Amino acid sequence: MRNVFNMGQNNITSFPIPKTFGIVCYLCLILISHSVSFTQEDINGLDEIGARLLKKVDPSVVTIQHEKGLGSGFIISPDGYIITNGHVISLLDRDSEDPKEVARFITVIMSDEKRYRAKVIGHSLDPDVALLKIEPEQTLSAIDLGDSDLVRAGNRVYAYGSPGGLKRTLTAGILSNIERIDLGTFTRVFQTDAPINPGNSGGPLLNEKGEVIGMNTYGGRGEGIGFAIQVNVIKVLKEHFLKYGRFRKSDLPVCFWQHLDDNLSFAFGIDKGILINFVEDGSYINQAGLQTGDIITEIDGQKVSARTEAEISDITWNLTIREVGNPITLKIARPVIPLSGTKKASFTEHIIETMLLEDEPAVEFGWQLGELKELRYDDLGLGVKEITAMTQYYYELPHRKGVRVVRAQPNSAASRADIQIRDIITSINNQPINHIRDFQKEIEKSLSERMKFIPLVIQRCNFTVKTALKPFYDLAPTNKPRKKILVCLPSQEAEHFELVRRFLITNGAQYLLASDTENVTTFDNIVIKIGITFGEILSFNYDGIILMTGKNVKDYWNHPDVLRIVKYCLGNKKAIGAIGGASLAIINADPQASGKKLTTAEEYSSVMLEKKANYTGKEVQVDGLIITTTGFDNKTVKTFLNSYKDVLIGLSD
Amino acid sequence: MRLVLINVILFIIAVTGCSAPPPEQKPDASKILTSLQEEINKAVKGIEPSLVYAELSGARSVSSMTGMVISSDGKILLPTYLSRIGVTERVQVYLQEKEYEASLVQADDRLKISIVKIQTESSLSAVNLGNAYLTQPGQFVIGVVNGGKNNDFRTFVDVGFIRGMSDDAEFDQVYSLGLTVNPGAVMLTLDGKVIAAQLKGSGTSDYARTKPEGWIISNEIQKCLSKLLAKSSSEKEKVSEEEKQKVRxxxxxxxxxxxxxxxxxxxxxxxxxxxxxxxxxxxxxxxxxxxxxxxxxxxxxxxxxxxxxxxxxxxxxxxxxxxxxxxxxxxxxxxxxxxxxxxxxxxxxKPETREFRAEDIGVVVQEITDTTLYERNLLIINGVLVNNVIQGSPASASSSGHNSMINRDDVIVEINRMAISNIDDFIKAIEAIRREKPAVILLKLAIGSRTSFVAINLKAGKK
CATH class of the missing domain: 2.30.42.10 (PDZ domain)
Incomplete structure (x- = not known):
């Protein structure tokens, strides 16, 4: 169920105020004001609360740091589970293919300055919650979690965290509003005037007892305006992360619902319920019996009513967090059409019994990054995503067949073909594209065959565009031999394989996969069949090699056959590319290579220094025909691949 | 140019006698330049009576420009598209330090020029439009502009060269080096013919740029003027801007x-x-x-x-x-x-799409035609398209915070659960609302290919 387009409506009425009533009110106000005026004792009491609270929670609040940012978090279990915001540990890189990419090296700094490396158990960007785990040396002090259903606007609250990197900062204020849904978040959030600044993210919002009632998440809209996620939402997400490693949402696809405000209630002639704005014809829930214009009056025997956006947000949340596969019963009131326009409308009642399904990954919209992965071919300047039901409705697309273009870089093959963002690619090389898997299969088939022109059919709004994609094939230029690359893989958890593979086929290179076993696993748990083992490589007729990194890179950088191949390349003007720890193979193959400028993954830098290599620490280092990279993230590897391509192109044939 | 130099040299020979100069004697450069100067002065003096200074006062701003007299009876070409003259715009023309109120004759919104007319007692001197296609890269040209009120209407002059001509824009243009860009500035050859002018139709949006920008050539200007003057002589009465917009x-x-x-x-x-x-x-x-x-x-x-x-x-x-x-x-x-x-x-x-203003609700809607489907990227043809939500109306009051419930480009497909297939259905539904006077009406909107209900309280907002 979706309620993204719900708007409240206000009935404008006015009441006359009698004169005597006004005088009485005035007198009451005088009495009340005397009874709540603060004494010095009260002020001292408030100071004490703050000080006591700080002392209580300080051991439980941490600073979280990684290569791209900083935030706060709080310990929720003695064995080291920590809650923070999803955006604190996410790279939030709008340029990334995977919006769920998280920082690689997350460090948790305790109040006593002890540092631990953290592992991400699960995270979500909306609700903006993450669960980390550290392995502490001793039992930790866990913070108390309160109940956000018991709070009221006006309650005094405290925010604790590391604003601007200033660790262990306590600020105070009140809860200004507890029903904020204006931010467009999945759940309603608390608004507070306790100062919340960058660095506070992930830190606790506490009540006077020192219990967490929220997590500081959004700020910067103005002075005295900050927002926190309710602790009860955090509790739910924590359980999901532990059980599933992610937030597994339930849904009844495909429909949109909204609250029944005063005007809608009057128009439909029904007092309470939830209005179904739209049900897709033939969808799961439509087949179960739900129709556009129905009003849900009960869920599982309980009457439901949503008069405001906050109320519908709560109902949506309660449905979303139920277990996927749970049965659900809806009681529907279906208005008899035409409506009479009076209060006494007539309805038919229906019962729908169905089951909750798992929700689709969230779509990127507005400032939300969503969860859909992009399939990108950098050397075509093209990126696409699958079209889910919500994609179709948010982006007002005519249907769901094909893939949606999310990237068409200027001066690329994609822009040359006049491909535009929001286009839907419905056919490649005269093959229909129904799903992103079809797209990948057909585009890569065309690229592997080095088709000069790849015919595409695009749906743009209401008309069809036929065009042709002309890849540049930089490593297979016309009238010149195609570049041949040997790709050496460690057998376990080979990293960045997809990137390298797509790079090679888009550029028209011929490549062979080599390892010391017949099958290797990638970091994404995909099993790849290799073409040749290291030992079988007896002659070398390639233009270069790429040494990939992975879990067992240490075995690999000492492998005698790998070293033999690398040594040959060093002595025969071949391009050598090495990612991460694989750079050590260069030094091991030929100690004389220690004069070459090299880089490697940070965790292996000490090894390189021990071998007296000319370690530069740069993200990508080129020295002659040797190109090395830390392999830190996708962006770094792409820069590496472009440098590798330049070196290869520069090699004389 | 070559002709001028030859004339200069012949003149020198005539004056000094027919004997050939001794081999070691070089041509007198200062004399060549003096002659060039004289040609420039002559060309500028020739154009001055035909250039005007104009001030356009709009609702919020005043802009100034140079204009050209194009006919002896007082028609003037201005480098701007005028549409509200006499309503919210006023044009003052200054010619030989006299001020005149101008009235609009015709305007072209592609080339962004207007022909205005002033009433003068005597005949005016019109510009001489030359043939820009006869010019050559490297040719001397003169840029002339009227300095306006602040400069006592003095003429400002640049001298430069033609860099080349370009025909890859909507209008053919010539590029120069050395001529300052000013609204309405004219480009002359040394023989006093106007071969180009600085107009907005050149694609420049900012007159103040000093890099060489395109000057629209006289041939394009002449073509446009002929069309405009032919139109104005056949039109019996002034066509309103609104009507002009409709005639597409x-x-x-x-x-x-x-x-x-x-x-x-x-x-x-x-x-x-x-x-x-x-x-x-x-x-x-x-x-x-x-x-x-x-x-x-x-x-x-x-x-x-x-x-x-x-x-x-x-x-x-x-x-x-x-x-x-x-x-x-x-x-x-x-x-x-x-x-x-x-x-x-x-x-x-272009066929007009029927529009209807429903004050009762507070929306302006139009019918959905095939053309609308393509132009407004709609996915459905049944319904009426919202063009505007009237401020202060019940429809505009049906909102929460900064979000509006009805927006431009929404399609109304039902009123009170009755299908609205076209504008006639919509008009009938509004008539029913007027008769029955319900407190609240229910609209079903199509947004892309999904729908949403909106209930409008007809007592809300001002009618």
């Missing part, structure tokens, strides 16, 4: 330049325009144009440019839309590479 020439198809790589792949001509869609029952559909046709020629003029931008500009220039204008396309009809068709058609006035 239309054929009824959508197009784009063919993608070069697609052309190469398919073997179709690269210098062609691909027809994307054809509106049902439009003139061009009745005359035989089809989607996927490739237009190769317009009025027997072949398309010659390659590359999206240049081809697009050339096509726009060729089609030159005008109501009642006949046009001929030569098209290639794929998939055959040799099947040609000649399509003869005529521009008509």
């Amino acid at each position: 020439p239309w054929l009824g198809f959508g197009w784009s330049p063919i993608n070069e790589d697609y052309a190469e792949m398919t073997g179709f001509p690269k210098k062609s325009i691909l027809v994307r869609y054809v509106i049902k029952n439009s003139p061009i559909e009745k005359d035989g144009l089809r989607p996927d046709d490739l237009i190769l020629e317009v009025d027997n003029k072949p398309l010659t440019k390659i590359g999206s931008k240049a081809l697009e500009q050339q096509f726009i220039k060729y089609i030159d839309p005008e109501v009642d204008r006949e046009i001929i396309f030569k098209v290639l009809r794929p998939p055959e590479a040799d099947k040609f068709e000649t399509i003869k058609s005529r521009f008509i006035k």
Whole structure:
């Protein structure tokens, strides 16, 4: 169920105020004001609360740091589970293919300055919650979690965290509003005037007892305006992360619902319920019996009513967090059409019994990054995503067949073909594209065959565009031999394989996969069949090699056959590319290579220094025909691949 | 230029006698420059009576420019598109330090020029428009502009060279080096003919740029002036701006330049325009144009440019839309590479879409036609399209915070659960609302391909 387009409506009425009533009110106000005026004792009491609270929670609040940012978090279990915001540990890189990419090296700094490396158990960007785990040396002090259903606007609250990197900062204020849904978040959030600044993210919002009632998440809209996620939402997400490693949402696809405000209630002639704005014809829930214009009056025997956006947000949340596969019963009131326009409308009642399904990954919209992965071919300047039901409705697309273009870089093959963002690619090389898997299969088939022109059919709004994609094939230029690359893989958890593979086929290179076993696993748990083992490589007729990194890179950088191949390349003007720890193979193959400028993954830098290599620490280092990279993230590897391509192109044939 | 130098040299010989100068004697450079100076002075003096200074006072701003007298009876060309003169705009023209109130004769919104008229007692001296196509790169040219009130209406002069001419924009332009860009500045040759002017139709949006920008050539200006003057003499009464907006020439198809790589792949001509869609029952559909046709020629003029931008500009220039204008396309009809068709058609006035202002609710809606589907990227044809939500109306009051419940481009498909297929259904529904006076009405909107209900309290907002 979706309620993204719900708007409240206000009935404008006015009441006359009698004169005597006004005088009485005035007198009451005088009495009340005397009874709540603060004494010095009260002020001292408030100071004490703050000080006591700080002392209580300080051991439980941490600073979280990684290569791209900083935030706060709080310990929720003695064995080291920590809650923070999803955006604190996410790279939030709008340029990334995977919006769920998280920082690689997350460090948790305790109040006593002890540092631990953290592992991400699960995270979500909306609700903006993450669960980390550290392995502490001793039992930790866990913070108390309160109940956000018991709070009221006006309650005094405290925010604790590391604003601007200033660790262990306590600020105070009140809860200004507890029903904020204006931010467009999945759940309603608390608004507070306790100062919340960058660095506070992930830190606790506490009540006077020192219990967490929220997590500081959004700020910067103005002075005295900050927002926190309710602790009860955090509790739910924590359980999901532990059980599933992610937030597994339930849904009844495909429909949109909204609250029944005063005007809608009057128009439909029904007092309470939830209005179904739209049900897709033939969808799961439509087949179960739900129709556009129905009003849900009960869920599982309980009457439901949503008069405001906050109320519908709560109902949506309660449905979303139920277990996927749970049965659900809806009681529907279906208005008899035409409506009479009076209060006494007539309805038919229906019962729908169905089951909750798992929700689709969230779509990127507005400032939300969503969860859909992009399939990108950098050397075509093209990126696409699958079209889910919500994609179709948010982006007002005519249907769901094909893939949606999310990237068409200027001066690329994609822009040359006049491909535009929001286009839907419905056919490649005269093959229909129904799903992103079809797209990948057909585009890569065309690229592997080095088709000069790849015919595409695009749906743009209401008309069809036929065009042709002309890849540049930089490593297979016309009238010149195609570049041949040997790709050496460690057998376990080979990293960045997809990137390298797509790079090679888009550029028209011929490549062979080599390892010391017949099958290797990638970091994404995909099993790849290799073409040749290291030992079988007896002659070398390639233009270069790429040494990939992975879990067992240490075995690999000492492998005698790998070293033999690398040594040959060093002595025969071949391009050598090495990612991460694989750079050590260069030094091991030929100690004389220690004069070459090299880089490697940070965790292996000490090894390189021990071998007296000319370690530069740069993200990508080129020295002659040797190109090395830390392999830190996708962006770094792409820069590496472009440098590798330049070196290869520069090699004389 | 060469002629001038030859004249100078002959003059020198005549004065010094017919004996050939001794070999070691060089031509007197100062004399050549003096002669050049005299030519420049003569050209400038010749144009001065034909240049005016004009001030346009709009609702919020005042802008100034140089204008050219184009006829002895007081018609003046101004480098701006005037549409509200006498309503919110006022034009003052200063000629030989006298001030005149100008009235609009005609205006062209493509070239962004206007012809205004002032009442003078004596005949005026009109500019002499030359033939810009006869100019050469490297030729001396003079830029002249009226300095305006602050400079006692003195003339300002630049001297420069022609760098070259360009025909890849909507209007042919000449580029110079050394001439300052000013609104309405004219470019003269040394013999005093105007060969170009600084107009907005040149594609510049900022007159203040000092890099060489295009000057629209006199031939384009002359063509436009002829059309405008012909139109003004046949129009009995002044056409309002609103009416002018409605009179849009239309054929009824959508197009784009063919993608070069697609052309190469398919073997179709690269210098062609691909027809994307054809509106049902439009003139061009009745005359035989089809989607996927490739237009190769317009009025027997072949398309010659390659590359999206240049081809697009050339096509726009060729089609030159005008109501009642006949046009001929030569098209290639794929998939055959040799099947040609000649399509003869005529521009008509773009059919008006019916609009209705429902004050009761507070929306202005229009019917949805095939054209609307394409132009407004709609997915459905049944319903009425919201063009505007009237501020302060019940519809605008039906909102929460900064979000509006009804927006432009929403489609109303039901009122009180009664289907609205077209504007007549909508009008009937509004009439029913007026009779029955319900407190609240229920609308069903289509947003893309999904729907949403909105209840409007008719007592809310001001009517």
